[in-house]
Amino acid sequence: MGDPRERTRTIATVLPDMETRIMTLILNNEEITALLSMEDCLAQLDEAYRELGEGRAISRTRSDIYGPTHDNGRYVFKTMDGMVPSFEAAAVRLNSDVIQWGAGPGGIRKDKQRTAPGNKFVGLIMLFSTRNGEPLAIMPDGVIQRLRVACANALGAKYMAPKNASIYALIGSGWQASAQAVAMSLVRPLKEIRIFSPTPAKRERLAAELKEQLGIDVHAVDDARTAVRGAHIVGAATNSLTPVVDVDWLDPNVHVTCVKELELDDRILERSAQVVVHTRLGRPANYIIGKGEEPIYDHDPKEGLSEDLQKIRGARKSRVDLAKRPDLGELVSGHVQPPPHGGMTCFVNVMGLGIQFAALGALAHSKAKASGVGREIPTEWFLEDEHP
Amino acid sequence: MGDPRERTRTIATVLPDMETRIMTLILNNEEITALLSMEDCLAQLDEAYRELGEGRAISRTRSDIYGPTHDNGRYVFKTMDGMVPSFEAAAVRLNSDVIQWGAGPGGIRKDKQRTAPGNKFVGLIMLFSTRNGEPLAIMPDGVIQRLRVACANALGAKYMAPKNASIYALIGSGWQASAQAVAMSLVRPLKEIRIFSPTPAKRERLAAELKEQLGIDVHAVDDARTAVRGAHIVGAATNSLTPVVDVDWLDPNVHVTCVKELELDDRILERSAQVVVHTRLGRPANYIIGKGEEPIYDHDPKEGLSEDLQKIRGARKSRVDLAKRPDLGELVSGHVQPPPHGGMTCFVNVMGLGIQFAALGALAHSKAKASGVGREIPTEWFLEDEHP
Incomplete structure (x- = not known):
């Protein structure tokens, strides 16, 4: 892959008009790991939860949509949103996963499959400014997911x-x-x-x-x-x-x-x-194709395992x-x-909250901007003249 | 801006290893207008609604989060999801808007403000594959929003x-x-x-x-x-x-x-x-900072107008x-x-559905791929090894 900053500079060189443009940052997990210390994440989330407790931040309940995919798995599209105005940050965190259920050493477990190209997972945080609405960054959720649960x-x-x-x-x-x-x-x-x-x-x-x-x-x-x-x-x-x-x-x-x-x-x-x-x-609000909206904790398409979970x-x-x-x-x-x-x-610690991703996404974004880390693409690629 | 295909080729030239990579498409409204005929959209949505009616497609109810921003406006972060497996498509449609309320010739109205850089709006459709989870395309929602309401x-x-x-x-x-x-x-x-x-x-x-x-x-x-x-x-x-x-x-x-x-x-x-x-x-599910989740149709921070709406x-x-x-x-x-x-x-036609954006997003994506339209960035920028 090479040094990501090198790549960003290369793009900017061949497209000189981009250099003065407003850019949307694209980060990867390696960069996020280097940018976010556990101390800083703790301080950022401490403030985010204080805002939440004072009624100045809010999350939208996670929703999971379950549908068919190839083989025996299920495709699950999961989203949650959060807004922390004191950080001028709103975010959606989404997961696009193929999942299979099976028996593990400790009982029933569900596992995300590495089905995306290169045997990868797909989990993204999209960060926006509450000041003017602009997209600020797109980044994977894996490292931040771990940090936010720990914090x-x-x-x-x-x-x-x-x-x-x-x-x-x-x-x-x-x-x-x-x-x-x-x-x-x-x-x-x-x-x-x-x-x-x-x-x-x-x-x-x-x-x-x-x-x-x-x-x-x-x-x-x-x-x-x-x-x-x-x-x-x-x-x-x-x-x-x-x-x-x-x-x-x-x-x-x-x-x-x-x-x-x-x-x-x-x-x-x-x-x-x-x-x-x-x-x-x-x-989470579960939307299951063929069944409608079901308020259950977890979904298992195999009848037997489902009964176990129900029990x-x-x-x-x-x-x-x-x-x-x-x-x-x-x-x-x-x-x-x-x-x-x-x-x-x-x-x-029952379920994730959108504010965790808004808060830590904003922290990764500001630190990356300050240190020149990450790829950039012109923000105007994500803007529109048309009233949506 | 120049021809977008020209730009894509330029990036691919300086980064030759990208040429054989799987790419995520970025479309703009001009391209979408040229790609999507009203006839094709009608046929695509006819199938999507048939899938919905047969219990083979599903949408996640739109949610709107309202928070403070500068001036008298409100920042609103709106998301809705949809999945249409017959198109192998899942999508989130999101809007990141600064909104103000005021009196119009036909009564109370709310207006999105052009606050993003270059006096733009921010509305995006993110399209994913239900086959393997991979991100397929990112595109603005303005043209598709109009087509899907009409259809x-x-x-x-x-x-x-x-x-x-x-x-x-x-x-x-x-x-x-x-x-x-x-x-x-x-x-x-x-x-x-x-x-x-x-x-x-x-x-x-x-x-x-x-x-x-x-x-x-x-x-x-x-x-x-x-x-x-x-x-x-x-x-x-x-x-x-x-x-x-x-x-x-x-x-x-x-x-x-x-x-x-x-x-x-x-x-x-x-x-x-x-x-x-x-x-x-x-x-929509409304989440209002300072008030929690409120099941109201529309939110107006100004007391007087709010009362009118309540009436x-x-x-x-x-x-x-x-x-x-x-x-x-x-x-x-x-x-x-x-x-x-x-x-x-x-x-x-009371409220939008995520399946509209999944269906028309998938149509725009497949037509753009077939005709070589749009910018591309490496899909691996949006993938991760880490289990999220």
Whole structure:
């Protein structure tokens, strides 16, 4: 691919009239990784959630459209929008995926397929200015997706976990897990991180990586119970649709986080002195070709698996009403406080929000502009004279 | 700007490895105008609505997010999605607009401002493949927006208006009106078109244009009543939020269309033997910063105008429940028939659908590919290795 700045200059040279034009930035994940530090993302999202909590930012509930594609898969077109006027930013985040369902080691799982040319995924953030409407940037969502999930969980801990929390138990060793640990280390004085996931080689590799990166005691353990015993913060970051931690294993003042509601034992929610959800927007709005709009959490075209999911959901639905809990915006903006006398707290990171992509997209855009990173194409290619 | 194909070739020359790459097409409105004939759009949308009616295509309800911007305006970020697997197409259509409200000759109106660089608007269609997820094209929505409104109304008439309808009364002379007349002339053997709008010069100019283009008798008239008397098809294509045609002026077997629900006297809906709506998806989902999600038709930040709108809505709401009428997909696919013994019919084009943009976007893309029109950028700029 070569140096992307080199390429941009080449285009500008052969098309000299572009040099003075207003340009729309196109970034890739490598550039975004270099541009966005976890610290900066935490600060940017802290402000975004404060704006949300104060009623000055808003997201449009994620929608997923399911339709047929080749083979046994489903094509899913997913969009969510967000607006943070204090950053002069609005964004749509979209995913254009071929998905297949199957049985994994931890139960039923759905997997995005690498069907785009070159065995790639398609996930994009389109960023616009709330000042004049102009398109500012187009960028992939993969790196930002990981950062925003990690930061949301770290912000939950920043405002709810015990101030001196030093032991962090991480359940999971996948692509989300390492970012979770890095973000968490920025909001609490961690001294020890214990990692459990079903595959020994994976948990040991992640432990070695994090030890190197964070310079603290990070080690893999053989079971979840050992990981969470006495831990001050427990973070689940798995693909599991069944609970990965039992409430009876936990310290009474622990702060628990997750990246998927179904990872958590419902009794954790019931025993917590304070439960905060990422958003009360609820489930995504699912539009399923042949079925219309269905308010279900997840869609499985195979009857059997679908019934399993229905059972899981049905059995758990009655216990906890997350739609009535405070959200992260209310926590960050101080409208909700952690329990004054301690006790278990829990942050449930149920669903993404458009403001996360507007906020981090705006941060990547401003940093890229300042440092001259990224490809550019003339913004006028995306503008029109015609009244739409 | 120069010839866009020339520019594309220039980029490909300096970046030779791009030549064999998969490319994403960028089209402009001039190219789209040349690529899309009204006949082809009618045929494409006929199939799209048949797919919709058969449960093989789907749209995600439009959402509008309102936030602050400079001056007295509001920034509005509007998105809608659609999927038509028979065309292997999914699309999001988005608008990034600064809007102001004010009093117009026909009542309250809201106007998009030309705030983007070069005094432009920002409305885009992003097209994706349901086969492998890849981005196929990015194009402006202005020309397609006009075509899809005209075609939807013409399809309503194709399946409901009297077969030999020859007199068409057009109320309105704005940017939608001429397309309405052209599309209507393709579905019925029109011999006479009468045009009324409040400004004589505008209605006369449109009449002259259409007479030239269609080669039939087209003339402007001095009032709406004269226009609609004895007409077989009456089409309202205005910005008005109050009725522009009285039911007592109309022929008992007339077919009536509109581009906005509020243009029509409710008694037209009540007296019609068959009313078909464009979609039962209802109002857009409005997300208003500072207010949350509000299920209102239109938003006006100025209290006084807002009250007026509430009054209009309140007074009309009780009479007709459009959410219980058949939709255009059901009409086109034959699940709903026109009234067997004649009588007034009405098509209410209440809100746009994502499938319109997926269908016409796919048509523009395939025609542009076939004829080598448009700019191209490497699709890999929009792909990612990272699991999003």
